[in-house]
Amino acid sequence: xxxxxxxxxxxxxxxxxxxxxxxxxxxxxxxxxxxxxxxxxxxxxxxxxxxxxxxxxxxxxxxxxxxxxxxxxxxxxxxxxxxxxxxxxxxxxxxxxxxxxxxxxxxxxxxxxxxxxxxxxxxxxxxxxxxxxxxxxxxxxxxxxxxxxxxxxxxxxxxxxxxxxxxxxxxxxxxxxxxxxxxxxxxxxxxxx
Amino acid sequence: xxxxxxxxxxxxxxxxxxxxxxxxxxxxxxxxxxxxxxxxxxxxxxxxxxxxxxxxxxxxxxxxxxxxxxxxxxxxxxxxxxxxxxxxxxxxxxxxxxxxxxxxxxxxxxxxxxxxxxxxxxxxxxxxxxxxxxxxxxxxxxxxxxxxxxxxxxxxxxxxxxxxxxxxxxxxxxxxxxxxxxxxxxxxxxxxx
Amino acid sequence: xxxxxxxxxxxxxxxxxxxxxxxxxxxxxxxxxxxxxxxxxxxxxxxxxxxxxxxxxxxxxxxxxxxxxxxxxxxxxxxxxxxxxxxxxxxxxxxxxxxxxxxxxxxxxxxxxxxxxxxxxxxxxxxxxxxxxxxxxxxxxxxxxxxxxxxxxxxxxxxxxxxxxxxxxxxxxxxxxxxxxxxxxxxxxxxxx
Amino acid sequence: xxxxxxxxxxxxxxxxxxxxxxxxxxxxxxxxxxxxxxxxxxxxxxxxxxxxxxxxxxxxxxxxxxxxxxxxxxxxxxxxxxxxxxxxxxxxxxxxxxxxxxxxxxxxxxxxxxxxxxxxxxxxxxxxxxxxxxxxxxxxxxxxxxxxxxxxxxxxxxxxxxxxxxxxxxxxxxxxxxxxxxxxxxxxxxxxx
Numbered sequence: 001x002x003x004x005x006x007x008x009x010x011x012x013x014x015x016x017x018x019x020x021x022x023x024x025x026x027x028x029x030x031x032x033x034x035x036x037x038x039x040x041x042x043x044x045x046x047x048x049x050x051x052x053x054x055x056x057x058x059x060x061x062x063x064x065x066x067x068x069x070x071x072x073x074x075x076x077x078x079x080x081x082x083x084x085x086x087x088x089x090x091x092x093x094x095x096x097x098x099x100x101x102x103x104x105x106x107x108x109x110x111x112x113x114x115x116x117x118x119x120x121x122x123x124x125x126x127x128x129x130x131x132x133x134x135x136x137x138x139x140x141x142x143x144x145x146x147x148x149x150x151x152x153x154x155x156x157x158x159x160x161x162x163x164x165x166x167x168x169x170x171x172x173x174x175x176x177x178x179x180x181x182x183x184x185x186x187x188x189x190x191x192x193x
Numbered sequence: 194x195x196x197x198x199x200x201x202x203x204x205x206x207x208x209x210x211x212x213x214x215x216x217x218x219x220x221x222x223x224x225x226x227x228x229x230x231x232x233x234x235x236x237x238x239x240x241x242x243x244x245x246x247x248x249x250x251x252x253x254x255x256x257x258x259x260x261x262x263x264x265x266x267x268x269x270x271x272x273x274x275x276x277x278x279x280x281x282x283x284x285x286x287x288x289x290x291x292x293x294x295x296x297x298x299x300x301x302x303x304x305x306x307x308x309x310x311x312x313x314x315x316x317x318x319x320x321x322x323x324x325x326x327x328x329x330x331x332x333x334x335x336x337x338x339x340x341x342x343x344x345x346x347x348x349x350x351x352x353x354x355x356x357x358x359x360x361x362x363x364x365x366x367x368x369x370x371x372x373x374x375x376x377x378x379x380x381x382x383x384x385x386x
Numbered sequence: 387x388x389x390x391x392x393x394x395x396x397x398x399x400x401x402x403x404x405x406x407x408x409x410x411x412x413x414x415x416x417x418x419x420x421x422x423x424x425x426x427x428x429x430x431x432x433x434x435x436x437x438x439x440x441x442x443x444x445x446x447x448x449x450x451x452x453x454x455x456x457x458x459x460x461x462x463x464x465x466x467x468x469x470x471x472x473x474x475x476x477x478x479x480x481x482x483x484x485x486x487x488x489x490x491x492x493x494x495x496x497x498x499x500x501x502x503x504x505x506x507x508x509x510x511x512x513x514x515x516x517x518x519x520x521x522x523x524x525x526x527x528x529x530x531x532x533x534x535x536x537x538x539x540x541x542x543x544x545x546x547x548x549x550x551x552x553x554x555x556x557x558x559x560x561x562x563x564x565x566x567x568x569x570x571x572x573x574x575x576x577x578x579x
Numbered sequence: 580x581x582x583x584x585x586x587x588x589x590x591x592x593x594x595x596x597x598x599x600x601x602x603x604x605x606x607x608x609x610x611x612x613x614x615x616x617x618x619x620x621x622x623x624x625x626x627x628x629x630x631x632x633x634x635x636x637x638x639x640x641x642x643x644x645x646x647x648x649x650x651x652x653x654x655x656x657x658x659x660x661x662x663x664x665x666x667x668x669x670x671x672x673x674x675x676x677x678x679x680x681x682x683x684x685x686x687x688x689x690x691x692x693x694x695x696x697x698x699x700x701x702x703x704x705x706x707x708x709x710x711x712x713x714x715x716x717x718x719x720x721x722x723x724x725x726x727x728x729x730x731x732x733x734x735x736x737x738x739x740x741x742x743x744x745x746x747x748x749x750x751x752x753x754x755x756x757x758x759x760x761x762x763x764x765x766x767x768x769x770x771x772x
Contacts, residue, residue, distance in 0.1 A: 005200055005204060005254055007584060007587075008200075008201060008204050008587060009204045009207070009208055009250060011584060011587050011588045011591055012204055012205055012208030012209070012398075012591055013208045013211060013212055014588070015208075015588055015591030015592045015594075015595060016208060016209055016213075016591070016595055018592060018661075018665070019592055019595040019596055019599060019665055020212060020215075020216065020595075020599075022599075022665050022666065022668060022669060023216075023599065023602075023668075024220065025669050027603065027669060027672040027673045027676060028673065029676070030677075031673070031677035031680035031681070031682045031683045032682065033682065036682070036686070047662075050658075050662055050665070054655070054658040057588060058651075058654055058655075058658075061654075075251055075254075076247070076251075076372075079243075079247040079250075079251075082211075083240075083243055086211070086212055086215050086243070087215065089215060089216075090215060090218050090220060093220040094220045094221065094224070097220060097222070098223075098224035101224035102224070103224045103225065103226065103229070104224045107229070179655075198393060198397060198447055201393075201394060201397050202397045202400070202401055202443060205397055205398055205401030205402070205591075206401045206404060206405055208401075209401060209402055209405040210405055213405060213406075213408075213409065216409075217413065265444070268444055268447075269440070269444075269565075272436075272440040272443075272444075275404075276433075276436055279404070279405055279408050279436070280408065282408060282409075283408060283411050287414065287417070290413060290415070291416075291417035294417035295417070296417045296418065296419065296422070297417045391586060391590060391640055394586075394587060394590050395590045395593070395594055395636060398590055398591055398594030398595070399594045399597060399598055401594075402598040402599075403598055406598060406599075406601075406602065409602075410606065458637070461637055461640075462633070462637075465629075465633040465636075465637075468597075469626075469629055472597070472598055472601050472629070473601065475601065475602075476601060476604050476606060479606040480606045480607065480610070483606060483608070484609075484610035487610035488610070489610045489611065489612065489615070490610045493615070
């Protein structure tokens with residue numbers, strides 16, 4: 001019951017975040033190839049963030065599928081996740097407009113890190129409500145992805161001041177790790193998608 | 194039946210309001226710590242407003258859960274609430290960009306006050322439709338939160354011209370009071386979230 | 387089946403239109419009463435448009451309630467209505483920023499007129515599909531509101547060049563006529579809201 | 580189950596895309612006929628893109644109607660389609676502001692081409708999941724529209740550098756071809772809309 005509105009609200013916020021990011025790609029005044037090329041960094045950062053929001057939507061969708069009771073704690077853990085994801089358009093735009101300069105790239109990694117932590121907190125809140133025989137706990141298992149991601153983000157944030165491209169490579173790597181859909185939940189819950 | 198669309202539309206508007214507010218945090222041109230620091234007041238006001246919209250979504254969700262019949266009066270009372278909440282991105286941006294100056298802070302409090310009154314009106318409209326044995330009336334009980342909030346907002350608005358930080362403290366206090374989910378309805382309705 | 391997605395998509399577009407309009411009320415730089423007063427025309431035009439979108443959402447909701455079969459024609463008639471309503475934020479902003487100057491006020495009336503015609507076309511498309519014993523046709527009856535509104539909009543458009551305030555008065559009048567919820571459908575369909 | 584959220588998320592993104600495009604039509608400062616006329620190219624490109632998003636929503640709706648199982652592959656094929664459509668507001672604004680200059684018009688065609696390819700990929704992903712007796716495969720049949728559109732877009736892109744108006748004519752032509760609702764699926768699935 002409550003789950004339907006939780007999903008609907010989350011879908012709404014994620015849909016708006018993913019679409020609002022494109023507004024950071026400002027329409028240039030001139031109809032020239034140079035004007036278009038100047039947008040390349042913003043475009044690349046948009047692609048990366050689009051994939052990240054897609055991953056979050058995808059996994060959020062799987063995770064809530066296992067959730068049978070929605071408590072106040074879960075509602076706020078969910079809003080906490082949405083809060084950090086709502087900062088992604090800002091971080092994306094700042095990083096893109098400044099051609100992946102160190103500080104904006106570090107802030108971008110920080111937002112990804114905070115969102116990952118918030119996702120983990122939401123996951124634990126759902127597991128706690130499900131109790132002993134939690135379907136989600138079985139599905140997540142050792143959760144190596146969930147544990148490796150924050151470490152990789154931290155590495156990325158630190159590396160921005162050494163080589164911003166190394167940091168970007170790490171952000172792309174984490175996205176690739178997650179792009180593989182979370183088959184763990186599909187397997188345990190025995191459902192598609 | 195009608196309730197589904199009322200919830201869907203409200204969810205949509207609240208999701209957009211909460212996400213659009215982040216657009217007031219304009220991407221700075223320079224990739225410097227100073228540029229980032231300059232955004233701190235806008236960021237803080239964004240956090241406060243995000244929490245407020247989260248509280249409204251949460252309580253709105255609980256309140257409509259008890260609602261069985263949707264009348265024209267309820268539809269318009271709901272739109273009236275959404276109207277005041279739709280002014281929150283403007284008030285948030287103006288207050289943040291002016292570093293919590295008195296007038297914008299007072300207007301921010303005024304928008305919160307109007308939203309609180311609109312929420313109360315919606316609550317009464319639902320109770321009136323439910324009649325004598327209103328589930329919502331039982332759930333709300335003495336409604337000390339609903340009665341204390343407008344008074345606190347009024348105090349905050351008045352205090353902006355004495356000390357803007359005192360006003361902010363009051364706005365934060367009211368948010369904290371409401372952050373505790375409305376267990377009254379959960380208890381009476383015997384449902385989660 | 388198809389109706390659910392038609393309603394969801396319409397709700398989404400209407401929710402975005404109603405919320406995007408507030409972005410035309412640009413955050414002023416100064417925290418002064420003068421800056422706030424300068425926004426009054428934009429604010430007033432926002433209130434009027436908010437009420438209009440609310441009316442359209444409300445009546446759209448009632449109308450689709452009677453609709454049992456969704457055809458391609460109905461889908462496109464609905465998109466046609468959403469198209470004109472999507473121009474409302476532009477017309478609202480232009481009229482407000484120019485303090486209800488004649489031309490923007492006339493364009494505002496033109497958008498309202500086109501939306502009213504599109505609403506009528508959608509209504510006829512639904513009635514046509516329902517056939518002889520159309521519930522919607524009975525509900526609408528003589529449809530004096532639907533017939534009077536375009537004439538009043540036309541009068542308003544013409545009058546903008548005589549007295550822009552007279553035109554505004556007419557736009558407000560039509561809104562007031564429609565603010566009374568469409569009890570005709572409630573009566574015939576025997577449902578609330 | 581999963582399909583409901585897939586549809587809800589897609590509806591949300593498409594609703595935002597279609598509404599955000601109108602923001603490219605910036606409110607002019609002067610209340611003059613010249614200011615309005617200057618917006619004509621942006622308005623025309625908005626109309627074209629509105630129709631295209633409407634077509635995609637319409638056909639997406641039909642296509643998912645036949646879909647019974649949602650896999651990870653379908654989720655990502657869907658996000659891929661939404662990605663290209665999310666670039667439409669940018670391409671529309673750039674083309675409109677530059678009065679249909681060759682390069683922006685070619686980029687516009689490129690976005691349409693990529694969206695068409697993404698739609699085809701999504702269609703094949705759904706057919707693959709449905710297996711031998713795929714309802715969607717029967718419905719699509721020879722799929723001449725799906726095959727002709729990319730070729731026409733390619734022609735349009737090439738022609739922008741010869742005559743931008745010829746390119747626009749082709750973009751309009753493809754829209755007209757698709758405006759006829761996809762009766763193939765309606766026929767096979769035996770449902771309305």
